[in-house]
């Protein structure tokens with residue numbers, strides 16, 4: 001494709017992008033295609049001859065779009081948000097065009113120095129501890145893996161990296177709440193701890209990890225000759241938004257020499273709101289902290305902010321510099337590939353810069369406060385609605401509920417709510433997902449899409465009421 005052809009198509013695409021943003025509400029939120037139906041429309045072999053862009057784009061609209069779930073639909077109340085915003089999309093266009101590999105300072109000084117500055121901006125915006133140093137990772141899962149690897153090296157005196165964990169003869173355990181994200185167990189598998197060495201500690205009625213149970217589990221392990229290597233605390237659990245007491249968890253972990261990682265993938269963005277800073281009380285005792293601007297801070301995936309108190313320890317764990325990556329005359333510079341598992345890095349700081357400058361902190365604060373208020377409105381409405389039951393309290397902009405029509409026995413409620421959820425999502429007018437609470441099937445209601453307004457939440461509430469009414 002020559003430059004002039006690119007120019008022509010790019011202009012047309014930008015028009016399509018703006019129309020999509022303006023009209024995304026016209027699409028069903030969740031794709032409802034049958035499994036395999038998209039693949040069936042894609043030829044089994046690549047074309048021998050190049051095709052005109054018009055033909056490719058036509059297939060994008062005809063084949064791809066109907067198979068998309070529209071995460072930027074303002075009636076997206078499922079999972080957690082994966083925010084995008086116009087300035088972030090514009091930055092992504094530039095990042096793709098520059099197409100730089102930003103693994104070393106020398107391979108893109110601006111990307112490296114921008115990343116450092118943006119991590120400082122975010123640390124100030126969230127009021128993080130002064131000595132935290134950050135880098136951008138692709139996902140919270142990657143940041144949590146890095147933290148687990150740091151914990152492993154601390155517990156083995158850097159021997160696991162060198163000799164392999166098995167030859168150290170040590171058994172290491174990881175502790176997290178039973179509500180912790182699956183990335184903790186996955187990271188523990190990958191880092192060689194083993195899934196069986198992840199202690200899933202029960203939670204209290206507020207979905208926070210039970211401190212007595214945590215202390216007891218650690219003591220049991222110590223008595224059995226197992227080293228407590230890492231405690232993962234959670235601010236804003238995935239199922240119901242549960243929040244661990246970071247200060248108390250860190251105290252317990254530290255008294256046993258364990259590394260502390262704090263997973264605030266979703267809720268961390270709300271630390272830009274001074275009235276929510278209490279969530280992170282005790283963070284100054286933690287070794288590592290992650291949150292995802294790509295969830296709730298208007299920045300396109302991927303952009304996960306990972307902070308550590310001791311970057312030297314992170315680099316001892318992850319840096320490996322063969323001759324072909326040695327740079328010369330670059331003393332005193334940061335090579336962020338030494339801070340993460342992958343070598344290659346996109347220029348991800350650019351979109352943060354665009355977002356933070358376009359909205360300013362006060363613009364972002366206004367938006368998050370609106371989401372939190374709208375979630376409270378939804379919560380209060382359903383709480384007052386006969387036949388509905390709030391099953392977990394509002395945490396920031398997330399709560400869970402279930403429909404509990406009079407006379408329907410408890411043992412039928414799971415199947416009933418599962419059918420209700422399917423019926424809601426099949427309308428295409430809103431999208432919710434479920435979780436299990438003490439074995440019970442409940443529906444999550446999460447508000448966080450960039451453009452969600454009161455009318456979207458009210459329409460969703462009407463939809464829930466009407467669908468439930470027509471149901472029984």
Ligand SMILES: *Cc1c(COP(=O)(O)O)cnc(C)c1O
Pocket residue numbers: 080138139140141142181183234236237238263264265266292304
């Ligand atoms: C979403 C989420 C994750 C995983 O985030 P990725 O960036 O997709 O890896 C981890 N922990 C919590 C609490 C989350 O909500």
